[in-house]
Amino acid sequence: MTTTGPDIMKNTISKLPTLLLVTVAILVALFAYQRWIDRPWTRDGQVRAEIVKIAPRVSGYIVEVAVKDNQFVQKGELLFMIDPSSYQLAADTAEVRLQQAMEDVAALEAAVKAAEAMVRQEEAALANARSESTRATRLSKERAGSVENAEKKAAILLESQARLASAQAHLDQARANLGEPGVANVRIREAIVQLEHARLNLSWTAIYAPFDGYTTNLAVNEGQFGSAGVPFAAFVDSGSFRVDGYFQESKLKHIKRGNRAIITLMSHPDIELKGVVDSIGYAIDPPHAAATEGVSNLVPQIQPTFDWIRLPQRVPVRIRLEDVPEDIQLVSGMTASVAIRPSRED
Numbered sequence: 001m002t003t004t005g006p007d008i009m010k011n012t013i014s015k016l017p018t019l020l021l022v023t024v025a026i027l028v029a030l031f032a033y034q035r036w037i038d039r040p041w042t043r044d045g046q047v048r049a050e051i052v053k054i055a056p057r058v059s060g061y062i063v064e065v066a067v068k069d070n071q072f073v074q075k076g077e078l079l080f081m082i083d084p085s086s087y088q089l090a091a092d093t094a095e096v097r098l099q100q101a102m103e104d105v106a107a108l109e110a111a112v113k114a115a116e117a118m119v120r121q122e123e124a125a126l127a128n129a130r131s132e133s134t135r136a137t138r139l140s141k142e143r144a145g146s147v148e149n150a151e152k153k154a155a156i157l158l159e160s161q162a163r164l165a166s167a168q169a170h171l172d173q174a175r176a177n178l179g180e181p182g183v184a185n186v187r188i189r190e191a192i193v194q195l196e197h198a199r200l201n202l203s204w205t206a207i208y209a210p211f212d213g214y215t216t217n218l219a220v221n222e223g224q225f226g227s228a229g230v231p232f233a234a235f236v237d238s239g240s241f242r243v244d245g246y247f248q249e250s251k252l253k254h255i256k257r258g259n260r261a262i263i264t265l266m267s268h269p270d271i272e273l274k275g276v277v278d279s280i281g282y283a284i285d286p287p288h289a290a291a292t293e294g295v296s297n298l299v300p301q302i303q304p305t306f307d308w309i310r311l312p313q314r315v316p317v318r319i320r321l322e323d324v325p326e327d328i329q330l331v332s333g334m335t336a337s338v339a340i341r342p343s344r345e346d
Contacts, residue, residue: 048332049240059082082226083205090198101187101190216236252317256277
């Protein structure tokens with residue numbers, strides 16, 4: 001049976017809708033695929049924030065808890081107070097030691113001045129004895145004075161020289177005992193350092209908020225003992241909230257710093273938050289990493305893998321949030337979806 005021209009035309013026309021639908025479907029699939037490639041998107045995102053562990057710098061019993069759990073606290077506000085009694089006593093003791101050191105130095109300075117006066121006195125006596133001895137010797141040679149008087153004056157001169165030497169030695173010892181005068185003296189400097197250290201420890205008994213933020217998971221009670229360097233509370237920096245989106249490594253080439261980001265939280269799926277790509281992580285710890293230890297650790301020892309499908313690793317992309325509505329409470333660890341836009345243009 002021969003197919004006529006009208007029949008061919010009729011069959012072609014009847015297939016046009018199907019061909020058109022297939023073409024549109026292909027174009028839509030290509031468009032969707034291109035958008036999926038050019039506009040990376042992930043549901044694997046989390047709200048993150050900087051969480052600081054609060055640890056006392058001195059040990060002692062906690063006598064005051066000035067905040068409640070999940071309370072907003074401004075920078076510099078009191079969080080906790082450790083019993084300052086022993087640290088106040090140490091500071092008072094250091095002040096007494098400083099005062100004693102200043103008095104000791106003042107006494108040593110007075111001893112130096114007295115020794116200097118004695119040296120000046122002996123120097124004057126020596127000058128007089130030298131003059132008398134010279135005169136007596138001259139008169140003895142001129143037969144105007146006795147030899148005995150000249151010898152007596154010479155003996156007095158020797159005694160004066162000995163007394164001056166003794167006074168000078170006493171002065172040297174007094175200066176050695178004193179060291180540097182005034183506040184430069186090592187005794188005063190050491191006492192000042194001890195006082196400053198005691199006052200510093202005393203100031204550390206009051207623990208203040210390091211920045212604006214929130215207390216979280218607070219389980220500190222009055223009467224609890226806090227050990228220096230051991231955290232007993234956590235504090236969330238309210239200005240550090242961000243979103244970390246974990247994108248497949250195959251999509252990283254389409255993500256640049258400064259790209260716009262659209263974030264939706266699982267707690268508010270109908271609200272889109274705006275953000276900007278701040279940075280892309282430079283290191284991850286992938287599972288099934290190849291062992292790099294071989295004979296004498298000289299060559300890597302790579303175990304073969306037999307997986308037919310290789311899943312791309314996920315790399316963290318940090319998103320800086322912008323203009324978060326006040327009625328949205330951000331909680332570190334919340335689930336988020338992140339979509340990247342190729343530019344910052346709205």
